[in-house]
Amino acid sequence: MQWQCPTICICFPCPLQGKSKLSTHATFLLVCRTSFLSDFTLNAIYLLPTTQQARRRSYIHRHCWLVSRNPGSLANIIIMGSSSAAVVLLLLAAVFRARPVEALAANWGTRARHPLPGDITVRLLKDNGFDKAKLFEADPAALQALGHSGIQVMLGLPNELLASVAGNVAAAEQWVQQNVSNYVSKYGVDIRYVAVGNEPFLKSYKGMFEAATLPAVQNVQAALVKAGLARQVRITVPLNADVYESLDGRPSSGDFRPDITTLMTNLVRFLLDSGGVLAINIYPFLSLDADANFPRDYAYFPAPGAPPSQASVQDGNVLYTNVFDANYDTLIAALEKHGLGNITVVVGEIGWPTDGDANANVASAQRFNQGLFDRIVAGKGTPRRPQMPDVYVFALLDEDNKSVDPGNFERHWGVFNYDGSPKYPLSLASGRAIVPAKGVKYLSKQWCVLRSDASPTDPAVVGAIGYACQFADCTSLSPGSSCGSLDVRGNISYAFNQFFQSANQQKGSCAFNNLAVITTTDPSQGTCRFRIEIDPGRRDRTHGNSDSAAARAAAAWGAVVLLALLAIVAV
Template identity: 60%
Template sequence: MGKGNGYMLCLFLVFFLGEGLSKGVQGLACNWGLQSTHPLQPSIVVKLMKDNGFNKVKLFEADPGALKALANSGIQVMVGIPNELLAPLASNVNNAINYVKQNISTYVSKGVDIRYVAVANEPFLKTYKDTFLHTTFPALQNIQAALIKAGLGKQVKVTIPLNADVYESESGLPSSGDFRPDIHDLMMSIIKFLSDNRGVLTINIYPFLSLYADPNFPVDYAFFNGSAAPVVDGSISYTNVFDANFDTLISALEKNGFGSMPVMIGEVGWPTDGDPNANIEYARRFNQGLLDRIIRGQGTPKRSTPPEVYLFSLIDEDNKSVQPGNFERHWGVFYYDGAIKYQLNMGHGRGLIPAKGVKYLARQWCVMSPGASTSDPNFQNSINYACTYADCTSLGYGSSCGNLDAKSNASYAFNMYYQTMNQRKDSCSFSNLSTITTVNPSRGTCRYEIMIDLGKHERPSNHAPSAAGRKQHFPLIMALVLVLTLIV
């Protein structure tokens, strides 16, 4: 997906005993993300996972707060290594030994059930322009050597989460799948190494991105229960893009002598905001369809056994980069505070359970003053400023707050800034355009948030940067488009 390297998110992973269906769901897995200005307390997130039956979690970095909370929890852990660490890990095996000692061995000794180390995150994305081409494999080798030296070689396996763009099909059919020519030899070396060390190949598949990237993509083909015309590949008819994509990988593996290589889906899911196709209806439809087929024990045409699947993701993250799209901050099954976005049938009559014990800031909102005017000369700059330092992605076209009038748009922007700044007194001062209200301005699908009170929780690591230190993730061009929309 091209997502950054420092965050953690959550997905479904379902396991079965025997035939699977006869015994039912054994557990679920997730990615847990921390790129939030006001992240949930780690202990609350662990309780949220356990309450909802998640027994495996994938982290994108060795976050101390998250790992501490996962100790003796009964949850199996995959620890990710961010791309920016690849160069030092590749350059010297001692760096890898120190990394494993500090971030793996230490936590294993404290009761954290670490099963995988995920070296890098989608390092061969074309958009990275070969930045990590020469460091990923050496880093993988050094981490494996370090795990063996630490006595963890059998307990902890290595993998590399890869984007599905590492393979392709010239004909467009799964049976023609092969690895990209520019990285073919490298992929063969990595896959052989993983196979020799009993590792797993991890692939991230995003049917949503197929729809997002191509306006002519048949909508129903993105879902498991759609009525789109099937893609016929010899004797196989593919009725959804997930199966076709996964089997393209299997064909590539078979073609290169690794037909039995185990494969995990590291990320798959559907966002709920930030794009017309990112909505709750589609997200519920996709994730429920995914869960249903795994409960049935349904694999793909080329692999009848369902792969382990991590659903992306557990919680929304308002501080993620939106370079891939405004939807990046809205992949969670839960909102940023652990509130449920939509219900899912988890099997056996179970539904989702929200987070418990969350403490919020005061029940008040910063909105545009009733007497203020959209023609005020400070109006445009005030909105632009608010959206520079807070998450305004829900205001985009086709998003949950995309149909607000100009004043409500400004109110939303002012409030997001006010909440992001912890309701600081001076953070609702937009050139006399704003005021504080205790009347909830939320309407329809548009939620005017109240943030988590970090002062009442143990602050998790340093994931809530100050206004001065926080990077501008909301693109300036998006803010300007927003302003122009408000004027019109």
């Protein structure tokens, strides 16, 4: 299977020293970078007979092609004629080394009643160093905003489409054409993965999607091949951590769930053979929340220098100090047990909610996510996979229109609030703090509250609250949540305001049988924030999808350096 060369590649000779039957050959290292904001990495080593050195340019060209997806970017192969190229390469790498923040990945969910505009969300991602985004469905506004942004996209095909795509390859081809080819060619979206389904083998689904998943994956792969996108776009299947287990609690004893062992091995083998990856969703929060006796410290990443948790798991010579490492390595052990240890495993979802449950709060989320970001930035993986994989943080933003079947916390996973404001301080690469979204426009600064002369015991109040919370999000009123300590009047006012804002503050949306009134005095109390909704009709379009100043500067430096090299280096 051929490999696709990234944007910039430099080839330089590395002569072999000493007596060797290979001394009649010349070694050339091909070193590439995927973009102006990434590092050089060794992609290939070519061993050529010295008699063929004069033809090395055509040789390299036959084995490497460049794909440049961003307008204005340079796509050049530079064949350097002396070993001094190594010095130039190091200089070039040093020039490009300076970048805004370490690359991060996030889940961008769109189940919000008032979604943050796509262009603002893309800028939020880029301003905070996220260069990868995962979408659960082909949302047109999000995909168009991601065009020419430099952000790599994992695009989801929802579970409800698995049956149709599995049963008919033409349906897969149509989906790929409409949602992949269209956005790649027309909008310049850098789609790298198609995520077929989302946790389709989840126990609670009771086998609903099991029969359709692998055929759907095979048909989507065939559709990508037919569309000429299989080298650029790979397939994956995000799975829940309940697809594997360890009967004795040690990661090394990991194996697939008995009822899906054959299905898992067939699926992973197909992904491996077709160049795909496996995505796993790991949620230490759910482990803690589901078991009152779960050791709390074991759910978090240990602070540097801190003693290991008493709940740490000794597995041979390895001490597992947190549930993430143990969980991830349980999967790796299961894969290795079935001869599938070569598959790349990315983390499709991981995070901590801030509301809707006693264990979901700002302090806990900050502790967990700071530890997670520290691990990502440091590149520290697990005992079985020492290099940190791609990790898609769940989630970028809160989604107030998600189902609460898993729990009231389900709408509060965002690192950022609904409007792109940070929920808590986080330190990213080089100590940089996360920054809020720019250009957000809001509705008028007014709230809907219970009238001062209205009685909270009025029989009409119960019906009014039920109506308000049927069409708006009231999960923050849950016991132990950010608004769980409000008094009766506060609870009623919060519900009224949520409905009022959800209805865009329209006339008549703050009536409730004359129980409510509009106020310009912020009724927020303590940790309970009475929101003002995003104005869907007002937005700042001045920035759009343009690259940040740092990215443009890096690209300019790249052009200068490459042009200089072309002028002075013998090719």
